[in-house]
Amino acid sequence: MIAEVVINRNAKKLNRTFDYKIPKEMEDLILIGSKVLVPFGKGANAVEAFVVGFKENSEFELKDIIKIEENLTDKQIDLARWMAKRYFCNVSDCIKLMLTPGTRNKNKEKRIQDKTANFVYLKKEIEEIEFDIETNKIKSEKQQKVIKFVKDNEGVTIPEIEMFTGCSRGIVNTLIKNEYLEIITKKVERNPLKDKKIEKTSNLKLTEEQEKVYKDISRSIDKEEYKTFLIHGITGSRKD
Numbered sequence: 001m002i003a004e005v006v007i008n009r010n011a012k013k014l015n016r017t018f019d020y021k022i023p024k025e026m027e028d029l030i031l032i033g034s035k036v037l038v039p040f041g042k043g044a045n046a047v048e049a050f051v052v053g054f055k056e057n058s059e060f061e062l063k064d065i066i067k068i069e070e071n072l073t074d075k076q077i078d079l080a081r082w083m084a085k086r087y088f089c090n091v092s093d094c095i096k097l098m099l100t101p102g103t104r105n106k107n108k109e110k111r112i113q114d115k116t117a118n119f120v121y122l123k124k125e126i127e128e129i130e131f132d133i134e135t136n137k138i139k140s141e142k143q144q145k146v147i148k149f150v151k152d153n154e155g156v157t158i159p160e161i162e163m164f165t166g167c168s169r170g171i172v173n174t175l176i177k178n179e180y181l182e183i184i185t186k187k188v189e190r191n192p193l194k195d196k197k198i199e200k201t202s203n204l205k206l207t208e209e210q211e212k213v214y215k216d217i218s219r220s221i222d223k224e225e226y227k228t229f230l231i232h233g234i235t236g237s238r239k240d
Helices: 074-087 091-096 126-134 141-152 158-165 169-177 208-222
Strands: 002-007 017-021 034-040 045-055 067-071 116-122 181-187
Touching (some): 002 091, 017 034, 017 045, 045 074, 045 091, 126 141, 141 158, 141 181, 169 181
Antiparallel strands (some): 002 045, 034 045
């Protein structure tokens, strides 16, 4: 199989497709919309490219795709092609708009990484800890207060412990040092819509003048009469 790719560069002369061979082991993995690494240029350095089509034959001597990075959907690629044609820009620039924010940097180390946080848990069995409290091995009331709070709320953060118990970070660190508590780092799932109120909306009702303009343009499109329409209106009058 041969993939048609668009190189992830801004140069106008690269605003076209290039052919690359798909290695056998990647044939079932590469889709239209896949972001891949391909050898490109005199030094054959690996550069990012986007798969926009497939073909069976090519007139050129082809190099292999090196690696798959991630995938976009067919609809996103079609939209990028339409945008490039509509706004006279590179297809690769439009494809980049489809990528998740924070993942566009070519240097993976500089991309936004998964957010992680430290959570506090009991390290010893609660029966063992309670025995140490009873035998005065754990004498500090503040340490006992922290242990009770973590027992009832395992998986809290140190700032939360400080806030709800009134104890310092030093108390927590001492319990960690003495192996009563432990810190476990976990990935935090991000939800950008968590605190946003999304209201249900309805289609705006056109004014009499807007309705007339809309019908004139729609009629021309339906008849395939390609005309230029100049819409006059002040800023904020819903011309778009």
